[in-house]
Amino acid sequence: MARIDLVDLAHSYSGNTADPESFALKPVTMTWRQGGAYALLGPSGCGKTTLLNLISGIVTPSRGKILFDGVDITPLTTQKRNIAQVFQFPVIYDTMTVGQNLAFPLKNRGVPKAENDARVAEIARLLDLTPYLGRKATRLTADAKQKISLGRGLVRSDVAAILFDEPLTVIDPELKWQLRSKLKALHRALDLTMIYVTHDQTEALTFADTVVVMHDGRVVQSGTPAELFDRPEHTFVGYFIGSPGMNIVPAEVRGREARIDGHTIALNRSYDGLPSAAKIEIGVRPEFVDVAPPAPGLLSASIERIDDLGRVRFARVRIGDAKFSARVPPGFSIPGEAAGLIFDPSHVHVYADSRLVEGSA
Amino acid sequence: MDKTVNQKAWFLVLPVFLVVAFSAILPLMTVVNYSMQDTFGNNQFFWNGVGWFKELLDPSTDLGERFFASLWRNLFFSTVILAIEVPLGIVVALSMPRQGWTVAACLVTMALPLLIPWNVVGTIWQIFGRPDIGLLGYVLNSIGLNYNYVSNEFDAWATVIVMDVWHWTSLVALLCYAGLKSIPDAYYQAAQIDGASRWAVFTAIQLPKMNRVLLIAVLLRFMDSFMIYTEPFVVTGGGPGNSTTFISIELVKIALGQFDLGKAAALSLVYNLIIIIVCWVFYTVMTNAGADRQANKGVA
Numbered sequence: 001m002a003r004i005d006l007v008d009l010a011h012s013y014s015g016n017t018a019d020p021e022s023f024a025l026k027p028v029t030m031t032w033r034q035g036g037a038y039a040l041l042g043p044s045g046c047g048k049t050t051l052l053n054l055i056s057g058i059v060t061p062s063r064g065k066i067l068f069d070g071v072d073i074t075p076l077t078t079q080k081r082n083i084a085q086v087f088q089f090p091v092i093y094d095t096m097t098v099g100q101n102l103a104f105p106l107k108n109r110g111v112p113k114a115e116n117d118a119r120v121a122e123i124a125r126l127l128d129l130t131p132y133l134g135r136k137a138t139r140l141t142a143d144a145k146q147k148i149s150l151g152r153g154l155v156r157s158d159v160a161a162i163l164f165d166e167p168l169t170v171i172d173p174e175l176k177w178q179l180r181s182k183l184k185a186l187h188r189a190l191d192l193t194m195i196y197v198t199h200d201q202t203e204a205l206t207f208a209d210t211v212v213v214m215h216d217g218r219v220v221q222s223g224t225p226a227e228l229f230d231r232p233e234h235t236f237v238g239y240f241i242g243s244p245g246m247n248i249v250p251a252e253v254r255g256r257e258a259r260i261d262g263h264t265i266a267l268n269r270s271y272d273g274l275p276s277a278a279k280i281e282i283g284v285r286p287e288f289v290d291v292a293p294p295a296p297g298l299l300s301a302s303i304e305r306i307d308d309l310g311r312v313r314f315a316r317v318r319i320g321d322a323k324f325s326a327r328v329p330p331g332f333s334i335p336g337e338a339a340g341l342i343f344d345p346s347h348v349h350v351y352a353d354s355r356l357v358e359g360s361a
Numbered sequence: 362m363d364k365t366v367n368q369k370a371w372f373l374v375l376p377v378f379l380v381v382a383f384s385a386i387l388p389l390m391t392v393v394n395y396s397m398q399d400t401f402g403n404n405q406f407f408w409n410g411v412g413w414f415k416e417l418l419d420p421s422t423d424l425g426e427r428f429f430a431s432l433w434r435n436l437f438f439s440t441v442i443l444a445i446e447v448p449l450g451i452v453v454a455l456s457m458p459r460q461g462w463t464v465a466a467c468l469v470t471m472a473l474p475l476l477i478p479w480n481v482v483g484t485i486w487q488i489f490g491r492p493d494i495g496l497l498g499y500v501l502n503s504i505g506l507n508y509n510y511v512s513n514e515f516d517a518w519a520t521v522i523v524m525d526v527w528h529w530t531s532l533v534a535l536l537c538y539a540g541l542k543s544i545p546d547a548y549y550q551a552a553q554i555d556g557a558s559r560w561a562v563f564t565a566i567q568l569p570k571m572n573r574v575l576l577i578a579v580l581l582r583f584m585d586s587f588m589i590y591t592e593p594f595v596v597t598g599g600g601p602g603n604s605t606t607f608i609s610i611e612l613v614k615i616a617l618g619q620f621d622l623g624k625a626a627a628l629s630l631v632y633n634l635i636i637i638i639v640c641w642v643f644y645t646v647m648t649n650a651g652a653d654r655q656a657n658k659g660v661a
Contacts, residue, residue: 058550078553091551094569104565105555152555 002068002082002160004032004055004193009064011050025050026217027064032161032195032210034069037187039208040197043240047217048197052163055195056083068160082160084153086167090145092137099124099133102151109156123154126186143175147182154190161193168203180207201241213237229285230347235354238283244307244314244325247289251282253350258282261320263299268345269359278352286325288347291315291332291339298340301326306334315339395626402620413627424615424624428631430603431611438607439586442525446582447575449526450533455567457538468538471531483595486524490596510597514604517597521605524592529585533578540574541567573647580643587636608632 010020010027020026025047032038040048053059055066057078065074073081093101099120106116124130127147132140137148146167153162164183168176184207187194198204204211205225212222213236220234221227232238232246239245252259253274256267260282274280294300301317306328313328317339326341328334350357396413398406419425457467474482490510492498501508510520544566552562590609593599599606599614606614612632616625 056550056554058553078550079556083554085550085554087547087551089545089547091545091547093565095565104557104561108556108558108561149551152551 002193003034003070004161005065005067005070006030006032006055007065007067009051009054009061009066011054011059012062013050015062023062023217025054025061028219029064030212030219030222032193034193035191036193036210037184037208038193038195039204039211040195040214041199041201041204041211041240042214043199046214048199048214049165050217051214052085052165052195052197055161056085056163057081058085082156082158083163084150084156084159084161085163085165086146086149086153088166088169090142090149090170092140092145092148094138096137097133098129098135098137098140098148101137101148102129102133102155105152105156119155119157123151126154126189127151127182143171143179146171146179150183150186154186154192159192161195164194164196164198166198167196168198168200176203183207201243205241213240215240231349231356232283233356235281235283235351238285238349242285242287244286246283246285247324247326248281248283248351249319249322249324251280251350253280253282258348258350260299261322265299265343265348266345267348267350267359269361271350271357271359274350274352274357279354281351281354282348283351284343284348286314286327288344289324289326290342291317291326291328291334292342294338294340298342301339301341302337303334303339317341392626392629395622396630397623399623409623413623414631417624417627417631424628427603427611427615428608428628431606431608432635434605435587435589435607438522438525438589439583441522442529442586443579443582445522445526446530446533447579449530450578451537451571451575453530453534454537454541455563457534459542468535471534474528474531477528479591480595482524482528483592486520486527486592487596490520512601514601517601517605520596521593524596525586525589528592529582533582536574536578537571540571544570576643576647580640580647583643584636584640587639 006028008027008029009025010023011025012023014022028051040051042048050059054061057073057076057080061074065072067073068081093104096104102120102123103116106119111119120133121130124133127150129144129147129151132144137145140148150162150167153159168179171179180203183194183196186192196204196207198207205228209224210222211225211228213220213228213234215234215236221232221237223233228237228241232241235246235248238248249260251265253267253271255272256270258265258267265282291301291303292298299319301319301324304316304318307314307316314325315328315334317324317326319341324341350359397409397411399409399412400406413424416422416424417428420429453471458464477485489495490498490508492502492509498508498510507513508516510516548566548570549562552566557565588609589607590613593605593607594610594613597605599610608628609632612625612628615621615628
């Protein structure tokens with residue numbers, strides 16, 4: 001049970017602290033409140049596992065501090081931090097039964113047997129493992145093994161946070177949903193801080209109430225799923241989250257207008273004084289661009305193909321050289337390749353050097 | 362579909378059959394043939410039925426007594442070297458480095474004894490242990506220990522055992538090292554998080570994960586040590602007296618020393634049978650353990 005503060009935390013595996021650009025994890029300062037469900041989302045190699053391992057103490061940071069409830073625990077070993085971690089591949093102790101596996105962390109900490117047994121029984125009940133307690137853990141399925149890994153974290157009543165390192169990788173798709181709902185239920189029942197590392201946006205968005213998107217060793221945005229969707233603060237967040245991802249195209253922005261390919265699009269806010277040296281782009285999600293028959297007032301595009309996702313259709317189009325995705329309104333049939341695009345001005349964002357620019361009203 | 366019947370296809374098996382016949386079946390049958398007969402040289406043979414086997418398995422006869430005495434010596438030897446080499450190999454493997462250039466250095470150093478031919482190992486220790494010119498023998502005697510493997514039974518045994526440990530612990534260590542290397546880091550990290558002590562990590566993770574390579578190591582070391590011949594033959598020649606005469610040494614004495622081909626053949630068949638049975642037991646145990654693991658993978 002703890003609030004976790006990361007203060008200017010950074011790590012370099014090479015040990016070279018001179019050049020922050022080479023860090024696996026670039027300096028980050030953030031606070032995770034007690035009882036929150038957080039997801040660290042990003043592609044492979046973005047530093048999310050490094051960040052997780054720093055918190056659990058498997059890796060010692062090159063720089064910065066980690067505070068649990070305001071207490072600096074950076075120098076403490078993993079054993080001394082009250083952290084539980086569930087790994088990508090289920091870790092179970094082969095020779096032990098399920099019950100012995102669950103009791104292992106308590107036994108190692110010298111908890112009296114009676115108390116130990118009671119705790120194991122309680123956790124087994126929460127995880128629906130009671131019928132298996134006496135069985136050898138090696139004989140179970142991958143999802144049951146993952147539950148045991150999780151159970152070993154939960155049995156400790158003093159645990160400050162549970163860390164998950166892509167825990168559903170080896171689980172069958174139909175069981176993923178079950179296990180994820182189980183995690184949500186446990187999170188509600190136990191009031192624990194949970195931090196969940198994944199590269200799967202569905203997993204992150206359904207599990208967490210705050211998603212921390214990482215890219216190239218940096219935290220690019222931290223927010224609720226809705227915030228990430230509606231107002232991506234970085235172009236990376238735009239196209240990493242959402243399927244298909246956000247359209248990002250270079251544009252000239254002046255005042256309340258953006259010019260793409262010689263055509264002007266209206267913007268909801270005014271963007272004066274953009275840095276002149278910066279690369280200016282506009283970003284708009286495919287959900288907020290409609291395909292229409294070509295018309296004089298519309299940005300003209302050529303349709304390459306239509307993806308029918310069942311509930312909704314997206315057209316892959318081309319504007320000059322830039323690729324673009326747009327929604328195909330229900331009932332709209334495509335007469336030919338040529339089409340016009342209708343933008344929803346309230347959802348068009350402007351980015352300078354990949355970062356969101358706040359316009360003025 | 363109709364298949365063409367062509368009995369000439371049997372000719373394709375012929376090369377293999379010939380090779381196996383000359384390399385295994387014919388020599389083995391020759392031995393079986395000898396074991397049923399007695400000879401006084403001159404290529405004259407007399408039928409003896411199962412007489413040699415009866416004699417061999419009856420400890421009250423000379424042959425039986427020699428067989429059982431050497432059999433117990435062999436079993437004792439194998440037990441002792443397994444009891445030393447397996448734990449020692451595990452300890453060595455655990456203390457070997459996991460990364461950096463020292464890994465290669467360690468592996469090469471460890472592999473050296475394994476690369477030395479058996480009779481050279483024997484010669485090395487024979488000279489090493491000599492009280493007059495051998496470093497080991499001289500040092501032991503000069504610090505007041507009366508060490509002489511030629512005249513003292515205990516010293517002879519100690520020399521043969523230490524020699525085997527020196528020669529073969531590397532094999533066990535290398536196998537264990539391979540087993541240890543295959544354990545994913547997550548296991549150690551999970552153990553840290555679970556607050557496991559060094560000993561708990563060993564018993565809960567390392568030992569169970571090593572059990573397969575350990576079985577192989579035990580099997581290899583048992584077979585090899587049960588068939589040991591060259592090193593003790595070079596160092597002690599089976600002495601002092603008969604104290605280090607193992608079955609193989611006894612066999613050579615009977616076959617080539619006394620030229621009792623019938624007795625020697627019966628002895629070698631029984632010897633062979635013991636090794637095959639032990640291997641079969643080990644093989645069954647190992648494949649069962651493997652099938653267990655396979656079944657688990659299937660479920661997972």
